[in-house]
Amino acid sequence: MLHWRGERADGKIVPFPAAAGTGGRGAVCDLLESIGSCMNFGRNAEIFGEDEPADYFYKVVSGAVRISKLLSDGRRQIGAFYLPGEMFGLETDDVHAFSAEAICDSQILVVKRSTFLVEAKRDCAIVTEIWTQTMTHLQRAQNHMLLLGRKNAQERIAAFLLEMAARLSHTGEVELPMSRQDIADYLGLTIETVSRTLTQLERDGLIAIPASRRIVFRDRAALDLMNDSLAA
Amino acid sequence: MLHWRGERADGKIVPFPAAAGTGGRGAVCDLLESIGSCMNFGRNAEIFGEDEPADYFYKVVSGAVRISKLLSDGRRQIGAFYLPGEMFGLETDDVHAFSAEAICDSQILVVKRSTFLVEAKRDCAIVTEIWTQTMTHLQRAQNHMLLLGRKNAQERIAAFLLEMAARLSHTGEVELPMSRQDIADYLGLTIETVSRTLTQLERDGLIAIPASRRIVFRDRAALDLMNDSLAA
DNA sequence: CGTGCGTTTGAGTGAATTCAACGGCTGTGG
DNA sequence: CCACAGCCGTTGAATTCACTCAAACGCACG
Numbered sequence: 466m467l468h469w470r471g472e473r474a475d476g477k478i479v480p481f482p483a484a485a486g487t488g489g490r491g492a493v494c495d496l497l498e499s500i501g502s503c504m505n506f507g508r509n510a511e512i513f514g515e516d517e518p519a520d521y522f523y524k525v526v527s528g529a530v531r532i533s534k535l536l537s538d539g540r541r542q543i544g545a546f547y548l549p550g551e552m553f554g555l556e557t558d559d560v561h562a563f564s565a566e567a568i569c570d571s572q573i574l575v576v577k578r579s580t581f582l583v584e585a586k587r588d589c590a591i592v593t594e595i596w597t598q599t600m601t602h603l604q605r606a607q608n609h610m611l612l613l614g615r616k617n618a619q620e621r622i623a624a625f626l627l628e629m630a631a632r633l634s635h636t637g638e639v640e641l642p643m644s645r646q647d648i649a650d651y652l653g654l655t656i657e658t659v660s661r662t663l664t665q666l667e668r669d670g671l672i673a674i675p676a677s678r679r680i681v682f683r684d685r686a687a688l689d690l691m692n693d694s695l696a697a
Numbered sequence: 698m699l700h701w702r703g704e705r706a707d708g709k710i711v712p713f714p715a716a717a718g719t720g721g722r723g724a725v726c727d728l729l730e731s732i733g734s735c736m737n738f739g740r741n742a743e744i745f746g747e748d749e750p751a752d753y754f755y756k757v758v759s760g761a762v763r764i765s766k767l768l769s770d771g772r773r774q775i776g777a778f779y780l781p782g783e784m785f786g787l788e789t790d791d792v793h794a795f796s797a798e799a800i801c802d803s804q805i806l807v808v809k810r811s812t813f814l815v816e817a818k819r820d821c822a823i824v825t826e827i828w829t830q831t832m833t834h835l836q837r838a839q840n841h842m843l844l845l846g847r848k849n850a851q852e853r854i855a856a857f858l859l860e861m862a863a864r865l866s867h868t869g870e871v872e873l874p875m876s877r878q879d880i881a882d883y884l885g886l887t888i889e890t891v892s893r894t895l896t897q898l899e900r901d902g903l904i905a906i907p908a909s910r911r912i913v914f915r916d917r918a919a920l921d922l923m924n925d926s927l928a929a
Numbered sequence: 930c931g932t933g934c935g936t937t938t939g940a941g942t943g944a945a946t947t948c949a950a951c952g953g954c955t956g957t958g959g
Numbered sequence: 960c961c962a963c964a965g966c967c968g969t970t971g972a973a974t975t976c977a978c979t980c981a982a983a984c985g986c987a988c989g
Contacts, residue, residue, distance in 0.1 A: 536847060542842055585825075592824045593817070603831060606838035614774040618976080656935090657936095657938085677937090877969095887947080888967095890945055
């Protein structure tokens with residue numbers, strides 16, 4: 466089975482190194498590890514479902530997670546990918562608004578909500594830290610809305626590749642943990658459009674695709690340009 | 698380039714007494730009113746700009762606010778509308794990721810961030826309350842991503858009308874505060890598509906449009922159906 | 930050596946966009 | 960009071976970008 470960066474062969478729970486994302490460190494990190502337990506989920510295993518009670522929340526130790534919403538006819542939108550070090554599944558409501566699945570074999574730290582909330586009552590810093598992380602996710606979501614509402618296929622793919630590169634690699638290439646279908650559902654495109662656009666970017670010399678899930682950056686400046694970045 | 702950043706109707710900062718209680722529940726509401734001041738903004742006046750320092754945050758007392766992001770070529774995405782009682786402008790970062798403008802003449806309660814944060818340090822409940830509101834906005838954003846990524850024009854318009862009805866009316870009709878352009882930029886459509894789709898919904902007897910910004914619901918069940926709601 | 934899944938490629942279609950013109954309301958000034 | 964300008968919104972025609980439908984490819988695995 467495919468192994469993903471951050472996954473450990475021995476299955477031991479360790480704080481994930483500083484590499485990725487919103488909140489690896491801090492008091493919450495320590496707290497969660499002391500009051501949570503670690504579970505393994507196989508590829509495509511459901512971690513929780515839409516409308517299920519939100520009694521727990523979660524932190525990715527290794528692997529990768531997607532959260533998604535479905536329309537009744539099967540159309541799917543992936544709201545976010547979560548990578549090692551990131552928390553997910555906390556909601557105001559007592560039922561989940563999303564479902565969450567493991568993208569590849571993953572270790573997930575599971576924390577009982579009520580246990581956590583008791584701790585939080587006593588320590589303002591904990592709440593502040595969680596709030597900060599929630600805000601980060603909100604900002605990401607709002608950024609993603611600009612992409613979904615206003616960008617064309619090329620711009621979406623460029624933004625996606627750069628996001629993934631920033632979040633899980635510091636070299637000139639990325640190994641994507643997710644399928645083309647996941648990418649499509651994240652970017653609001655079809656699988657065919659994702660594939661065609663990637664092929665086109667390769668033809669144009671902006672990237673190379675030595676294996677379908679491995680992307681090598683050949684002209685990052687051009688990708689940055691597509692990504693706009695600079696608002697008026 | 699868009700230059701409808703209008704002038705502020707009245708730049709004067711007036712202390713705002715406890716009368717502000719429009720959406721008034723919770724300790725935060727009281728706190729904000731005691732440490733903030735109320736300002737008036739005219740139609741299309743900029744409240745803050747993208748990349749400006751986020752030294753303040755805000756609460757709508759009356760009127761309506763949009764937050765938006767621009768691409769360099771002028772494409773705009775409205776991330777959210779804020780109606781009376783709602784807070785906005787709080788960010789993790791110390792610069793705003795969005796710009797905010799008044800949609801119509803509006804009264805906005807302005808609170809210095811640092812002042813608020815000092816208060817928050819002492820009172821865990823305040824942080825929790827703000828966090829809860831942040832989560833609500835995150836959930837709305839994630840819902841909106843499903844719309845932007847996966848819904849067609851009719852479904853977007855239906856969802857929009859129902860959202861607005863739920864948020865600012867409890868009768869069988871709504872008075873929309875925003876222009877067609879704002880609606881288009883919120884839904885990721887063009888102004889023409891918004892107009893055509895509304896006309897079509899009227900022809901089909903689902904709504905009536907006695908004035909361009911007044912929408913009367915004639916068949917809410919049909920609109921609900923378009924809005925899906927029920928996930929698989 | 931098939932079988933199955935994920936991915937790529939091709940051809941044709943269609944929903945929303947672009948471009949363009951028109952209609953209606955409001956406020957202003959002759 | 961009417962003429963006119965400036966918005967805002969609607970409608971029409973043509974275009975386009977991404978979608979749908981369809982087939983083939985390549986790789987892993989039994």
